[in-house]
Amino acid sequence: MTIETIQNGHVTMPKGFLAGAVSAGIKTRAGALDLCLLYSERECTAAGMFTQNLVKGAPVVLTAQNVSDGKLRAIVANSGNSNSLNGPGGMEDARQMVAMAASTLGLNNQDVAVCSTGITGVRMPMAKVRTHLPTVSISAEGGHDLAEAIMTTDTRPKQIAVSVSTANGSYSVAGCSKGSGMIHPNMATMFTFVTTDAVVELECLRGLQREVAGKTLNMISVDGDTSCSDTFLVLANGAAGLPRIESGTPEAQEFQEALLTVCTHLARELARDGEGARHLIEVAVTGATTLEGARAVARTVSTSPLVKTAVAGYDPNWGRILVAAGRAGAPLEEAKVSMSLQGELIFQRGLALPFDEPAMSKKLESEEVKIEIDLGLGEASATAWGCDLTTDYVHINADYRT
Amino acid sequence: MTIETIQNGHVTMPKGFLAGAVSAGIKTRAGALDLCLLYSERECTAAGMFTQNLVKGAPVVLTAQNVSDGKLRAIVANSGNSNSLNGPGGMEDARQMVAMAASTLGLNNQDVAVCSTGITGVRMPMAKVRTHLPTVSISAEGGHDLAEAIMTTDTRPKQIAVSVSTANGSYSVAGCSKGSGMIHPNMATMFTFVTTDAVVELECLRGLQREVAGKTLNMISVDGDTSCSDTFLVLANGAAGLPRIESGTPEAQEFQEALLTVCTHLARELARDGEGARHLIEVAVTGATTLEGARAVARTVSTSPLVKTAVAGYDPNWGRILVAAGRAGAPLEEAKVSMSLQGELIFQRGLALPFDEPAMSKKLESEEVKIEIDLGLGEASATAWGCDLTTDYVHINADYRT
Numbered sequence: 101m102t103i104e105t106i107q108n109g110h111v112t113m114p115k116g117f118l119a120g121a122v123s124a125g126i127k128t129r130a131g132a133l134d135l136c137l138l139y140s141e142r143e144c145t146a147a148g149m150f151t152q153n154l155v156k157g158a159p160v161v162l163t164a165q166n167v168s169d170g171k172l173r174a175i176v177a178n179s180g181n182s183n184s185l186n187g188p189g190g191m192e193d194a195r196q197m198v199a200m201a202a203s204t205l206g207l208n209n210q211d212v213a214v215c216s217t218g219i220t221g222v223r224m225p226m227a228k229v230r231t232h233l234p235t236v237s238i239s240a241e242g243g244h245d246l247a248e249a250i251m252t253t254d255t256r257p258k259q260i261a262v263s264v265s266t267a268n269g270s271y272s273v274a275g276c277s278k279g280s281g282m283i284h285p286n287m288a289t290m291f292t293f294v295t296t297d298a299v300v301e302l303e304c305l306r307g308l309q310r311e312v313a314g315k316t317l318n319m320i321s322v323d324g325d326t327s328c329s330d331t332f333l334v335l336a337n338g339a340a341g342l343p344r345i346e347s348g349t350p351e352a353q354e355f356q357e358a359l360l361t362v363c364t365h366l367a368r369e370l371a372r373d374g375e376g377a378r379h380l381i382e383v384a385v386t387g388a389t390t391l392e393g394a395r396a397v398a399r400t401v402s403t404s405p406l407v408k409t410a411v412a413g414y415d416p417n418w419g420r421i422l423v424a425a426g427r428a429g430a431p432l433e434e435a436k437v438s439m440s441l442q443g444e445l446i447f448q449r450g451l452a453l454p455f456d457e458p459a460m461s462k463k464l465e466s467e468e469v470k471i472e473i474d475l476g477l478g479e480a481s482a483t484a485w486g487c488d489l490t491t492d493y494v495h496i497n498a499d500y501r502t
Numbered sequence: 503m504t505i506e507t508i509q510n511g512h513v514t515m516p517k518g519f520l521a522g523a524v525s526a527g528i529k530t531r532a533g534a535l536d537l538c539l540l541y542s543e544r545e546c547t548a549a550g551m552f553t554q555n556l557v558k559g560a561p562v563v564l565t566a567q568n569v570s571d572g573k574l575r576a577i578v579a580n581s582g583n584s585n586s587l588n589g590p591g592g593m594e595d596a597r598q599m600v601a602m603a604a605s606t607l608g609l610n611n612q613d614v615a616v617c618s619t620g621i622t623g624v625r626m627p628m629a630k631v632r633t634h635l636p637t638v639s640i641s642a643e644g645g646h647d648l649a650e651a652i653m654t655t656d657t658r659p660k661q662i663a664v665s666v667s668t669a670n671g672s673y674s675v676a677g678c679s680k681g682s683g684m685i686h687p688n689m690a691t692m693f694t695f696v697t698t699d700a701v702v703e704l705e706c707l708r709g710l711q712r713e714v715a716g717k718t719l720n721m722i723s724v725d726g727d728t729s730c731s732d733t734f735l736v737l738a739n740g741a742a743g744l745p746r747i748e749s750g751t752p753e754a755q756e757f758q759e760a761l762l763t764v765c766t767h768l769a770r771e772l773a774r775d776g777e778g779a780r781h782l783i784e785v786a787v788t789g790a791t792t793l794e795g796a797r798a799v800a801r802t803v804s805t806s807p808l809v810k811t812a813v814a815g816y817d818p819n820w821g822r823i824l825v826a827a828g829r830a831g832a833p834l835e836e837a838k839v840s841m842s843l844q845g846e847l848i849f850q851r852g853l854a855l856p857f858d859e860p861a862m863s864k865k866l867e868s869e870e871v872k873i874e875i876d877l878g879l880g881e882a883s884a885t886a887w888g889c890d891l892t893t894d895y896v897h898i899n900a901d902y903r904t
C-alpha cells in the first residue's frame with residue numbers, strides 16, 4: 101500500500117462528492133464566503149464526533165441526531181454565527197437550515213448535517229440563509245470554496261487529499277478543517293469534514309474515527325477553551341467501487357493509516373494557525389506509564405500559557421516546561437525525566453545540562469518548535485500540538501465581538 | 503466578636519513576631535529587597551500547605567518536612583531564584599539556607615522553614631546568601647520589608663492585619679502574599695505567610711487552614727499554571743496570652759472568620775495584581791448540585807482565556823462565559839442557567855435578555871468585574887477570583903528570563 105498526498109487537495113477530490121459556497125452576508129466582511137454545501141451523489145456511511153461541552157450549539161444537537169443512524173448525504177455549514185445559546189428558537193433555525201438544504205439537494209432532512217461557527221448568542225440571520233442557500237452551486241471543484249467558507253479567525257484554509265493505492269485498487273481520503281481558537285480538548289477543532297470514496301462498514305468507520313481523533317484532533321490546543329460547536333464528520337460514499345472495508349482486516353488498517361495522515365496534517369495546520377500564533381509547538385512525550393498519562397503531559401505542556409509565552413519570546417525557559425509537566429496529573433519523578441529542545445538534550449535524568457542559550461534562542465526562531473520529554477518510567481508515548489501565545493491572540497480575542 | 507482591619511497592617515503586628523529584609527543581589531534589580539527572615543520570639547504551632555505539582559522546589563520539600571511536627575519558629579525566604587529543578591545540589595543549598603538562618607537566630611534547623619521564588623533551574627547564589635543573611639536586622643516593624651522582599655513580578659506588596667476582639671480578650675491575625683503568575687489551583691499562591699498571637703491547638707489550626715484555603719487561596723488563578731514553589735504557612739505563637747483555641751468551639755469559629763478575612767483579602771489582591779492585569783474578575787456561582795461543581799464552574803470561568811481577553815477588551819461577550827461554564831465538568835443544563843454581569847441580569851433560564859451593549863461595555867471599564875452564574879440545579883455555591891488577560895501578560899512572560 102502507498103499513501104500519496106495530492107497537490108492542492110480538497111474534500112471534493114474523492115469521487116462522487118460535490119461542494120460549493122456563497123457569500124450570504126453572515127460574516128461582516130463584505131464578499132466573504134460564509135455559507136456552503138457538501139453533497140455526495142451516493143449514499144454514505146457516516147460517523148460523527150462532537151464537543152463534550154455541556155453547552156452545545158443547536159446545530160451540534162441536531163447533527164448528532166441525524167448522523168446517529170450512520171448515514172448522511174450532505175452538510176450545510178456556515179461561518180459568522182454559531183447559532184448557539186439561542187434557546188428553542190436556535191433549534192428551530194437549525195432545523196430550517198437542514199430542511200432548506202435537503203429541499204435544495206432533493207434529500208431527506210435526516211440525511212443532512214448542519215454546522216455553524218462564529219459568534220454565540222445571536223440569532224442566525226435566517227432571511228440571508230433563505231435567500232442565498234438555494235443559490236449555492238455545487239461541483240467537483242467546490243472543495244476549496246467550502247474550506248474557505250467555514251473559516252472564522254483562521255488566516256488560511258486547511259485541507260488535504262491523499263490517494264491510497266492498495267492491492268484491491270485505489271481510493272482517496274480528503275479533509276478540511278477550520279480552527280483556530282477554542283480548539284481544546286476532546287474534539288479539538290471546531291469543524292473537520294473528511295470525505296472518502298472508499299466504502300467502510302459503519303462500526304469500523306466509527307471505531308477508526310475515534311482511534312484517529314484520539315491521536316490527532318484531540319491532541320491539539322490553542323487556548324484551552326472548548327467550543328460549543330466542535331464537529332468532526334467522516335463521510336464514506338464507496339464511489340471508488342472497491343470492496344467494503346471491514347473491522348480487523350488489513351484493509352481497515354490501511355484505511356486507518358490514510359485517515360491518520362489526513363487528520364495529522366489537519367491537526368498540525370489547526371495548531372499552526374492558532375489565533376495570533378507564529379510557532380507550531382510539537383510536544384512528544386515518551387516513557388510514560390500509561391497512554392492517558394503520556395497524553396495528559398503532552399497536552400498540559402502544549403497548553404501552558406507560560407510555555408506558550410516563552411516560545412513567543414524565543415526563550416529557552418525549560419523550567420516552565422518541566423513545571424507544566426509536573427502538574428499534568430500523571431506520574432512523574434523529577435530525577436528520571438529527560439528533555440530535549442529543538443533536538444538538543446538539555447535536561448538529563450533530573451539534571452540540567454549546560455547549553456548555549458543565545459544559540460538555542462536562535463533555534464527557537466524556527467517556525468516549528470519541538471519539545472521532547474522522556475519521563476523514564478514506562479513505555480507509553482503521545483504527541484500533542486499547540487502554538488505560542490502572542491499579543492496578537494489577546495488583540496484578536498479582546499476585539500472579536502464588538 | 504468583632505474583626506477590625508488595622509491600617510497599614512503587616513505580619514509583625516501580632517505580638518512576638520519580628521522580621522527584616524536585605525538586598526542580597528539575588529534579584530537583578532539593584533537594591534531590591536530579596537532576602538528576608540520572619541521570626542517568632544515564642545514557640546509556634548504551625549501548619550503548612552504546599553504545591554500539588556509533582557515537580558517541587560527543594561525548599562518546598564524541606565519546609566514540608568520541617569513543619570510536619572506542627573512547630574516552626576522562623577521562615578527564611580528569598581525572591582529572584584526558586585531553587586527548583588536543581589537536583590540534589592538544590593536540596594543541599596536549601597539545607598544550608600535553613601542552617602544559616604537557624605544559626606543566625608539561635609534555633610534548631612527543624613524549626614526553620616525556607617521559601618524561595620523566582621527563576622527555575624538555576625543554582626541559588628549561595629555566596630550572596632552567606633554574605634547577606636547574617637546582616638538581616640529583624641524588628642517588630644519589619645513586616646512591610648518582608649512583604650516587599652518576597653515579590654517577583656508583583657507590582658505591589660500584599661499584606662493585611664486584623665484585630666479580633668472576643669469575650670476572652672483580643673488577638674491579631676496578619677498575613678502577606680506574593681503572586682502573581684502561576685497561581686493556580688490547589689495552592690493558589692506562590693507564598694502566603696500568616697501570623698497570629700492567638701494560641702491554636704495543632705489539629706484545629708490544620709483543619710481551619712485547609713477549610714479557609716479551599717475558599718480563598720485555592721479559588722484564584724492568573725494563568726492556569728501551577729508553580730513548583732507554592733507555600734502557605736500559618737504560625738500561631740500565643741503571645742496574646744489568651745486560652746488555647748480548640749476544634750469545634752465558638753473560639754475556633756471566631757478564629758476561622760478572622761483567618762477567612764485575612765486570606766480573602768490576600769486572594770483578591772493576588773488575583774487583582776495578576777501579571778499584566780487591569781481588572782479583578784469575581785465569579786460567583788450559585789445553584790450548583792455540589793460544592794465541587796460550584797468551585798469547578800467558578801474556577802473554569804475565571805481561568806478561561808476567552809473570558810479573560812473579553813474582559814480586557816470591555817467586551818460583554820457573555821456567550822464565552824456560558825461556554826466556559828459548560829466545559830467545567832459539573833452538571834449544567836443550558837435551559838436552567840441564569841447569569842448577571844456587573845449586577846445586571848442578561849441571561850435568564852436559557853434565554854438571552856436584551857441589554858444596552860455600549861452601556862455594559864462602559865460598566866466593564868470598572869476595575870472590578872463581577873460575573874454571577876446561577877446554575878438553577880441545587881444549593882451549592884462558590885466564588886473564584888481571576889484577572890483579565892492582556893498583552894502585558896504576554897510581554898511579561900515572553901521576556902521574563904532572557
